Amino acid sequence: MKTFNNSNDVFATRIPMVTFIFLGLAPLAIVWYGAFIFNFNNADNLFLYIIQIGADSIAMMVLLGLWITILIDVIVENHHRAHKNQDVSFLKNEHPTIDIFITVYGEPIEIIQETVRAAASMEYINKKVIILDDGKSDEVRYLAKKLHVYYYRRRNNSHAKAGNVNNALNFSKSDFFAILDADHIPKKKFITTLLPFMADKEIAMVQSPQHFSNMHDFIASGTAQAQEVFYKYVCPAKNISNSAFSVGTNVIFRRSAIDEIGGIVLNNSEDIWTTFLLHKNKWKTIFVNKVLAVGIAPTTIISFFKQQRRWAVGGLDILINENPLHTKELDIDQRIQYFISSTFFLVGIPIIVYIVMPLIYLLTGQKPLVIEDGVLWLIHYLPYFILYFTLTWLLLGQKMLISTMSTALASFYPYLMALFAVFFSTEQEWVATTSSKSNVDPIMKWIWPHVFLLILSILSLIVGWYNPIEFWATFFNSLWVSLNIFLLIMFLSKSQMK
Amino acid sequence: MKKEMKFKEILINTIYFTAVFVFATLIATQSLARKVNTFQTINSPVFFYVNKEKVVVPTVVAGTVKEIMVTPGQHVSEGDLVVRIDNKMFERKIILLEQNAQNNLSAKTELDILRERRDSYNIYAPKDGVVYQMHTSEGSYLQSGEGAFTLFADDNAHLISYVTPVQYGEIQKNGEVSIYSKRLQQAFKVRLNGIGRVTKDPIAMQSNVNNAAQARKYELIFHFENSEDGAVFIEQESLQLMNAIENEAIKRPMEKVADLWNALIIGGKLN
Numbered sequence: 001m002k003t004f005n006n007s008n009d010v011f012a013t014r015i016p017m018v019t020f021i022f023l024g025l026a027p028l029a030i031v032w033y034g035a036f037i038f039n040f041n042n043a044d045n046l047f048l049y050i051i052q053i054g055a056d057s058i059a060m061m062v063l064l065g066l067w068i069t070i071l072i073d074v075i076v077e078n079h080h081r082a083h084k085n086q087d088v089s090f091l092k093n094e095h096p097t098i099d100i101f102i103t104v105y106g107e108p109i110e111i112i113q114e115t116v117r118a119a120a121s122m123e124y125i126n127k128k129v130i131i132l133d134d135g136k137s138d139e140v141r142y143l144a145k146k147l148h149v150y151y152y153r154r155r156n157n158s159h160a161k162a163g164n165v166n167n168a169l170n171f172s173k174s175d176f177f178a179i180l181d182a183d184h185i186p187k188k189k190f191i192t193t194l195l196p197f198m199a200d201k202e203i204a205m206v207q208s209p210q211h212f213s214n215m216h217d218f219i220a221s222g223t224a225q226a227q228e229v230f231y232k233y234v235c236p237a238k239n240i241s242n243s244a245f246s247v248g249t250n251v252i253f254r255r256s257a258i259d260e261i262g263g264i265v266l267n268n269s270e271d272i273w274t275t276f277l278l279h280k281n282k283w284k285t286i287f288v289n290k291v292l293a294v295g296i297a298p299t300t301i302i303s304f305f306k307q308q309r310r311w312a313v314g315g316l317d318i319l320i321n322e323n324p325l326h327t328k329e330l331d332i333d334q335r336i337q338y339f340i341s342s343t344f345f346l347v348g349i350p351i352i353v354y355i356v357m358p359l360i361y362l363l364t365g366q367k368p369l370v371i372e373d374g375v376l377w378l379i380h381y382l383p384y385f386i387l388y389f390t391l392t393w394l395l396l397g398q399k400m401l402i403s404t405m406s407t408a409l410a411s412f413y414p415y416l417m418a419l420f421a422v423f424f425s426t427e428q429e430w431v432a433t434t435s436s437k438s439n440v441d442p443i444m445k446w447i448w449p450h451v452f453l454l455i456l457s458i459l460s461l462i463v464g465w466y467n468p469i470e471f472w473a474t475f476f477n478s479l480w481v482s483l484n485i486f487l488l489i490m491f492l493s494k495s496q497m498k
Numbered sequence: 499m500k501k502e503m504k505f506k507e508i509l510i511n512t513i514y515f516t517a518v519f520v521f522a523t524l525i526a527t528q529s530l531a532r533k534v535n536t537f538q539t540i541n542s543p544v545f546f547y548v549n550k551e552k553v554v555v556p557t558v559v560a561g562t563v564k565e566i567m568v569t570p571g572q573h574v575s576e577g578d579l580v581v582r583i584d585n586k587m588f589e590r591k592i593i594l595l596e597q598n599a600q601n602n603l604s605a606k607t608e609l610d611i612l613r614e615r616r617d618s619y620n621i622y623a624p625k626d627g628v629v630y631q632m633h634t635s636e637g638s639y640l641q642s643g644e645g646a647f648t649l650f651a652d653d654n655a656h657l658i659s660y661v662t663p664v665q666y667g668e669i670q671k672n673g674e675v676s677i678y679s680k681r682l683q684q685a686f687k688v689r690l691n692g693i694g695r696v697t698k699d700p701i702a703m704q705s706n707v708n709n710a711a712q713a714r715k716y717e718l719i720f721h722f723e724n725s726e727d728g729a730v731f732i733e734q735e736s737l738q739l740m741n742a743i744e745n746e747a748i749k750r751p752m753e754k755v756a757d758l759w760n761a762l763i764i765g766g767k768l769n
Contacts, residue, residue: 444518445510463529
């Protein structure tokens with residue numbers, strides 16, 4: 001695939017030529033569609049119209065956020081970027097100490113074993129591998145003994161992973177520390193690739209991407225394309241404005257920087273919050289786009305939803321309680337980047353609206369827009385619609401997978417749960433991605449909205465075609481509902497429940 | 499313990515599922531019921547109401563009503579005597595004049611005039627029809643020109659119908675329309691003569707019919723092809739459009755599904 005810049009600079013994103021089509025097309029499609037829907041003359045039922053344009057505005061804003069991020073990456077040429085030196089001599093000259101924290105909470109022992117073994121065999125001598133076991137498992141303790149690594153089990157489990165790491169900082173005195181989730185297996189060159197960037201004394205955090213190996217599972221493959229866009233475009237672009245944030249694993253922190261902000265933030269989204277505080281204190285962070293650890297993506301619905309909800313809570317927490325656009329300590333680029341990343345999680349609102357709106361029409365005949373013969377609306381809507389369906393091709397050169405659309409559709413529930421939780425400030429329980437403790441809930445507790453919407457969608461098709469007053473409106477809404485039915489059925493049937 | 503947990507889990511899942519299923523079905527059924535109501539309103543049988551020509555018959559002379567010869571509802575023919583006004587004074591005057599007429603020329607002239615007026619003390623039915631209402635009673639006083647009674651004329655009957663725009667379209671397609679009287683077990687031909695008022699239909703608007711234009715009612719005026727047909731009907735009697743009666747038998751498949759649903763869930767009647 002032809003790319004824009006072929007340098008081996010770890011900071012450069014390799015942008016395929018086809019992405020320029022996206023850059024040109026996206027604003028046009030958005031404006032063209034907007035011209036139709038933001039025209040009040042096209043409004044039908046006023047209440048529904050307001051909801052529709054509200055949802056569409058959020059969707060457009062998220063799309064534009066992505067567009068801005070990619071555009072910045074294209075515009076800012078390599079030699080303008082502040083080059084951070086990967087100074088390999090740093091390791092040889094200063095012999096920095098580094099502790100590798102492996103946070104464990106009930107993951108399967110086979111996986112923990114892989115991770116610990118890999119961590120122990122990473123290249124670099126001045127390291128200490130420490131298992132931080134909140135699962136309080138003797139089996140894991142025995143494993144630590146067998147593999148000659150350190151083991152620590154704190155007395156309680158307060159503040160989950162964040163508390164776990166902070167506790168370890170009490171007795172860890174190394175210059176740097178890395179965090180690895182128990183299911184993320186590091187490569188040999190993890191330390192030797194990332195640590196040299198710390199030669200620049202202003203850098204507090206070096207983050208590498210999360211990469212998943214289990215792509216044959218429905219949910220895992222469904223999130224893969226979104227993940228790829230994130231790590232291929234979004235994270236590297238953030239380097240330009242010094243707004244790369246931690247994702248909680250595969251990361252190295254500078255001990256003194258963390259001390260300065262008072263430890264890892266004790267919060268369920270400690271990754272983004274810690275980075276946020278570092279930025280406020282004028283520390284620098286960088287993202288290195290090299291896969292240096294391989295993890296396991298969530299495969300069951302419950303673990304997937306919990307993960308999504310956790311990420312959404314982090315982002316929305318910053319958006320609603322901190323309002324990044326007005327944070328004085330950050331410069332304007334950083335504020336924009338934090339704003340874009342956190343507003344992404346509002347996408348739960350347009351998703352649920354897109355599911356429910358055609359149902360409302362088929363059941364009650366009420367619709368937000370006037371669609372007489374469908375032609376005018378279709379003309380305005382089609383480019384926008386095509387843009388959505390070709391997004392993965394334009395950005396990654398891959399065709400849009402059904403699993404991607406399906407999991408994206410189903411994600412409305414954890415995102416809305418997160419929105420609710422942040423608004424009403426309820427405490428969330430942190431659960432590791434592959435923890436066996438994650439599947440205590442009955443499945444319906446997490447998928448009842450999807451089952452409900454599925455049943456209602458099927459019934460609404462029958463109701464809608466009983467003496468339809470407007471043929472074309474009924475037809476298009478039926479198409480939309482049928483697509484949603486298909487995606488919901490795929491999600492519920494192909495994903496693992498447990 | 500594990501088996502117990504598993505059972506509890508299955509139970510909770512079942513409860514969730516049932517609740518969700520019932521709720522969704524309720525919503526859909528409610529929506530369907532509203533649509534069926536609207537459909538029935540739009541496609542309800544079209545009724546025609548007979549409107550006969552109302553004739554108010556006045557009295558020429560003033561006077562007290564002596565005798566009413568008919569009862570309301572009674573059919574009268576043209577020229578039938580309906581009301582007699584008291585002519586005692588009048589007759590006495592005539593007798594007086596008759597006595598003087600041989601000698602007195604002016605008396606004779608006046609007598610001639612009065613004799614001509616004699617008939618005015620009788621009020622006759624101006625055309626064939628049914629007496630609707632007496633505006634006076636025996637012993638009451640009537641002013642000159644005041645209405646004595648009203649009758650519905652046999653001829654010139656027309657029919658009024660209130661239809662939806664959809665039905666209006668259907669009627670326009672067929673030039674000649676057949677209507678049916680259940681009472682007489684007979685069909686009649688009528689012709690569309692004009693449109694009266696266009697009003698908003700409250701029922702259709704209630705059912706949230708999507709298009710405002712659909713929630714209108716047109717007042718249509720028809721005449722009998724054969725003008726004598728109108729005679730047999732009484733005012734406001736209703737007849738039904740024949741075409742609609744035929745079409746009711748043919749329902750589109752979706753409506754059959756809806757009827758079945760109705761019968762199963764709401765316990766409605768299966769058509």
